[in-house]
């Protein structure tokens with residue numbers, strides 16, 4: 001086994017090994033992986049979502065006449081206010097990138113090994129909806145050579161990201177970009193130039209009717225054989241159950257108190273979205289995580305969906 005195989009084995013061993021076998025031990029850890037939901041729990045979630053989406057704002061009102069239109073049409077302003085308020089203190093660094101998406105580091109290792117002494121080739125990664133860099137910086141430090149393009153439509157997020165001491169133009173290019181803008185001339189990326197696109201909790205912030213065009217744009221940037229690595233909220237996630245009925249703007253679509261949007265996906269929807277744009281599904285998994293607040297004796301059932309799609 002060479003060094004690169006050994007390091008990927010280590011990464012895989014770290015993935016999801018906290019199994020809750022004895023429910024009486026639930027408060028012994030901060031988190032449990034791949035928790036099974038029983039019928040009652042599923043039923044309760046269904047009832048809760050039926051209640052909070054019983055009367056979504058009608059489309060004509062929510063999108064055009066009513067106050068909520070401003071949230072849907074000016075989403076960038078609400079995210080900008082979010083970053084003005086929270087600065088870089090809200091999201092945590094995505095430390096699980098290496099274990100959940102080992103292919104990025106592995107490809108970087110392969111390219112770096114090939115090129116010793118020669119003109120260096122680089123892996124090109126594009127992170128979409130990068131916020132203040134909680135993925136970009138872990139990615140830069142876990143790869144030797146990868147060059148990371150990253151965009152967010154909040155100018156404040158990009159300003160904060162660029163002001164962090166780790167920001168280096170040798171490894172990264174951060175820019176303001178709206179993923180719903182499908183004019184290729186507005187993007188600093190060439191057609192078919194990117195090896196990996198990373199999209200974490202970003203598609204859920206985009207209006208559902210815009211999603212197909214966003215995926216189409218991203219696919220156009222990918223090299224044949226390139227990947228979209230995706231993680232986002234799944235249907236019946238705790239965040240969805242907590243919304244009030246006044247916040248529902250459509251099926252599985254909600255407006256948070258701060259005006260930002262949150263959509264909750266099913267596996268099938270994601271499959272259909274990406275396959276319709278010519279991608280091949282390599283992973284589409286629900287991650288049902290039980291988070292435990294041991295101080296306050298609270299259990300939080302999170303539902304995330306993780307997917308990997310390849311461009312043929």
Ligand SMILES: C[S@@+](CC[C@H](N)C(=O)[O-])C[C@H]1O[C@@H](n2cnc3c(N)ncnc32)[C@H](O)[C@@H]1O
Pocket residue numbers: 075079080091128129130131132134135151152153154157177178179180199200201202205206
């Ligand atoms: C929930 S945050 C996730 C941030 C980051 N990906 C992470 O996981 O830490 C969603 C991010 O997507 C960005 N975003 C939402 N819609 C966008 C769009 N149309 N174009 C670019 N960025 C967008 C927001 O500004 C925000 O930074």
